[in-house]
Amino acid sequence: xxxxxxxxxxxxxxxxxxxxxxxxxxxxxxxxxxxxxxxxxxxxxxxxxxxxxxxxxxxxxxxxxxxxxxxxxxxxxxxxxxxxxxxxxxxxxxxxxxxxxxxxxxxxxxxxxxxxxxxxxxxxxxxxxxxxxxxxxxxxxxxxxxxxxxxxxxxxxxxxxxxxxxxxxxxxxxxxxxxxxxxxxxxxxxxxxxxxxxxxxxxxxxxxxxxxxxxxxxxxxxxxxxxxxxxxxxxxxxxxxxxxx
Amino acid sequence: xxxxxxxxxxxxxxxxxxxxxxxxxxxxxxxxxxxxxxxxxxxxxxxxxxxxxxxxxxxxxxxxxxxxxxxxxxxxxxxxxxxxxxxxxxxxxxxxxxxxxxxxxxxxxxxxxxxxxxxxxxxxxxxxxxxxxxxxxxxxxxxxxxxxxxxxxxxxxxxxxxxxxxxxxxxxxxxxxxxxxxxxxxxxxxxxxxxxxxxxxxxxxxxxxxxxxxxxxxxxxxxxxxxxxxxxxxxxxxxxxxxxxxxxxxxxxxxxxxxxxxxxxxxxxxxxxxxxxxxxxxxxxxxxxxxxxxxxxxxxxxxxxxxxxxxxxxxxxxxxxxxxxxxxxxxxxxxxxxxxxxxxxxxxxxxxxxxxxxxxxxxxxxxxxxxxxxxxxxxxxxxxxxxxxxxxxxxxxxxxxxxxxxxxxxxxxxxxxxxxxxxxxxxxxxxxxxxxxxxxxx
Numbered sequence: 001x002x003x004x005x006x007x008x009x010x011x012x013x014x015x016x017x018x019x020x021x022x023x024x025x026x027x028x029x030x031x032x033x034x035x036x037x038x039x040x041x042x043x044x045x046x047x048x049x050x051x052x053x054x055x056x057x058x059x060x061x062x063x064x065x066x067x068x069x070x071x072x073x074x075x076x077x078x079x080x081x082x083x084x085x086x087x088x089x090x091x092x093x094x095x096x097x098x099x100x101x102x103x104x105x106x107x108x109x110x111x112x113x114x115x116x117x118x119x120x121x122x123x124x125x126x127x128x129x130x131x132x133x134x135x136x137x138x139x140x141x142x143x144x145x146x147x148x149x150x151x152x153x154x155x156x157x158x159x160x161x162x163x164x165x166x167x168x169x170x171x172x173x174x175x176x177x178x179x180x181x182x183x184x185x186x187x188x189x190x191x192x193x194x195x196x197x198x199x200x201x202x203x204x205x206x207x208x209x210x211x212x213x214x215x216x217x218x219x220x221x222x223x224x225x226x227x228x229x230x231x232x233x234x235x236x237x238x239x240x241x242x243x244x245x
Numbered sequence: 246x247x248x249x250x251x252x253x254x255x256x257x258x259x260x261x262x263x264x265x266x267x268x269x270x271x272x273x274x275x276x277x278x279x280x281x282x283x284x285x286x287x288x289x290x291x292x293x294x295x296x297x298x299x300x301x302x303x304x305x306x307x308x309x310x311x312x313x314x315x316x317x318x319x320x321x322x323x324x325x326x327x328x329x330x331x332x333x334x335x336x337x338x339x340x341x342x343x344x345x346x347x348x349x350x351x352x353x354x355x356x357x358x359x360x361x362x363x364x365x366x367x368x369x370x371x372x373x374x375x376x377x378x379x380x381x382x383x384x385x386x387x388x389x390x391x392x393x394x395x396x397x398x399x400x401x402x403x404x405x406x407x408x409x410x411x412x413x414x415x416x417x418x419x420x421x422x423x424x425x426x427x428x429x430x431x432x433x434x435x436x437x438x439x440x441x442x443x444x445x446x447x448x449x450x451x452x453x454x455x456x457x458x459x460x461x462x463x464x465x466x467x468x469x470x471x472x473x474x475x476x477x478x479x480x481x482x483x484x485x486x487x488x489x490x491x492x493x494x495x496x497x498x499x500x501x502x503x504x505x506x507x508x509x510x511x512x513x514x515x516x517x518x519x520x521x522x523x524x525x526x527x528x529x530x531x532x533x534x535x536x537x538x539x540x541x542x543x544x545x546x547x548x549x550x551x552x553x554x555x556x557x558x559x560x561x562x563x564x565x566x567x568x569x570x571x572x573x574x575x576x577x578x579x580x581x582x583x584x585x586x587x588x589x590x591x592x593x594x595x596x597x598x599x600x601x602x603x604x605x606x607x608x609x610x611x612x613x614x615x616x617x618x619x620x621x622x623x624x625x626x627x628x629x630x631x632x633x634x635x636x637x638x639x640x641x642x643x644x645x646x647x648x649x650x651x652x653x654x655x656x657x658x659x660x661x662x663x664x665x666x667x668x669x670x671x672x673x674x675x676x677x678x679x680x681x682x683x684x685x686x687x
Contacts, residue, residue, distance in 0.1 A: 028465070032465045032466075033468060056462065057461050057462040057465045057466075060462050060465050061395050061465065061467070063395065063396075076458040076459075077458065077459070077462040081394070081395040081466055083396075095450075095455070096459075099449045100390060100393055102394060115449040118448040119448055119449070121394065137448040137449070138389070138390060138444065138448045140390070141434060157442075157444060176442070178435060178439075235436070235439040235440065237277065
């Protein structure tokens with residue numbers, strides 16, 4: 001070892017090539033443990049996960065700004081509780097992708113199953129295909145951009161953050177919504193309890209423009225979307241609203 | 246001559262009793278169902294309906310002041326790399342910051358820590374007061390996921406996946422606007438002052454197969470270190486316990502209908518779910534049928550008040566118990582010193598249960614900064630520790646009298662029942678007989 005070269009610099013140079021985990025050979029536990037053991041994001045910035053073959057809980061609880069590319073489709077809860085990483089699924093994702101994300105970016109190149117981005121508190125989830133039912137359920141600050149359609153009960157009890165749908169939304173969009181902001185470019189089959197259409201003011205257009213830009217979407221205009229939000233009539237219990245419950 | 250016609254004594258209806266009449270009038274006046282805190286208040290078969298037999302010629306007792314009777318319990322030995330060991334088999338149940346004040350949560354942490362046991366977060370996330378003052382803290386994962394984050398998951402000593410609770414199996418939580426202070430609103434990502442509804446189902450799993458994957462995810466996030474509990478309300482204890490075990494639980498927490506809540510409809514609390522006594526044996530049987538009794542630990546809660554209740558729950562097969570309402574009483578809830586103020590609220594000390602209104606004179610179920618000053622966390626924590634120690638001593642006293650050198654060695658054969666109902670539920674003989682209702686004798 002050349003003592004004149006700082007160890008940290010050597011380490012960065014040595015580890016710059018992506019770390020590769022082939023899940024057909026390596027247990028999931030080793031992948032997640034290695035991701036949790038990352039000292040500083042710069043030490044091991046790039047990760048490749050091969051042959052996920054529908055594995056559950058791939059790259060969960062990552063809390064460093066690393067980039068993880070998952071080559072194939074994943075099962076439940078991929079990128080769950082992500083906090084700072086950029087995780088890209090080059091395939092489709094099962095239920096609960098990026099659930100409770102804190103920060104960072106998760107991109108699903110294919111479709112996502114139920115509860116995508118459930119309870120997410122921050123960061124950006126981009127689904128390039130369709131998302132199934134309850135996309136953004138109970139969202140708490142996450143931004144979700146779906147290039148395709150979303151299923152029924154999406155953004156159910158959404159508290160904060162934005163759900164952007166370039167395609168259509170299913171039944172009961174935004175049911176029992178709190179303060180999450182919903183933007184849909186296509187049709188909405190039906191609105192849930194206390195969710196109403198709202199006017200797009202310039203600030204919303206600007207906010208949506210920035211969000212689409214972050215998601216790498218340049219072929220649609222924010223003006224093409226309709227905004228939906230809470231009517232706030234169910235915020236405090238009133239017996240005269242009993243039919244809505 | 247005048248004919249004397251004596252009046253009959255005014256007779257109240259057993260069906261339309263005073264409480265029922267007042268509730269009809271209240272409902273008619275307000276148009277809203279009654280919401281309150283605490284657990285079922287109706288009389289149901291309970292531990293009072295069981296007695297220990299004690300030792301005699303066929304069993305010999307242990308000397309109360311000399312011979313050891315251990316009380317420690319290890320939780321999470323099935324899968325967790327770091328199981329927790331408690332000195333006593335009595336834990337403090339989950340109660341949220343939001344429903345309880347910060348000083349109240351701190352008191353629970355302090356008391357549990359002095360007594361060598363765990364306390365539990367609740368439907369509002371983990372507070373610094375609580376983490377800082379709790380040596381062993383169980384972190385609940387609830388349907389609302391308020392305050393849920395991976396950092397707190399990793400700071401926890403165990404994780405409890407809450408499927409239900411005894412006061413309201415199948416129901417979600419509610420925290421009315423009066424208690425959504427700035428701090429509570431911030432922790433729950435909600436506007437201040439609104440009525441907050443906690444979901445009754447988890448947002449990202451449905452059914453036992455999903456739960457198994459959800460538990461896998463939590464284990465992966467926490468590197469398989471933490472014990473994972475699954476908490477169920479007393480609905481179908483045999484099947485729910487079996488499914489929790491199948492889903493990979495280290496510990497099953499089973500809460501009967503006397504278990505408290507911060508706020509739920511009275512009709513729900515009193516009419517949904519089974520008494521604690523009725524839940525224990527089916528849950529234990531499920532564990533035994535799966536070969537998992539004592540491998541997956543069972544914590545029972547709902548109406549535990551003293552060391553006799555602890556000993557009876559353990560004798561029926563539980564590994565530990567949890568207390569909620571009793572812990573609140575120990576730190577000052579419903580204390581007669583505030584009688585005048587309770588009366589101003591239209592109630593009396595001992596009956597106050599409008600915990601959702603945030604006006605608790607004792608400063609416990611409130612977010613009012615002035616009221617919560619009435620809780621001194623150091624003194625209240627000491628009282629809770631004293632109470633936990635008394636319960637432990639009481640349970641040891643009974644266990645020694647039954648000849649047991651560990652409270653876990655208590656067994657159903659140490660018990661008899663005073664009523665047919667209790668005998669059937671607990672699966673022990675009616676006192677003075679060898680009759681266990683529902684059990685074939687040959």
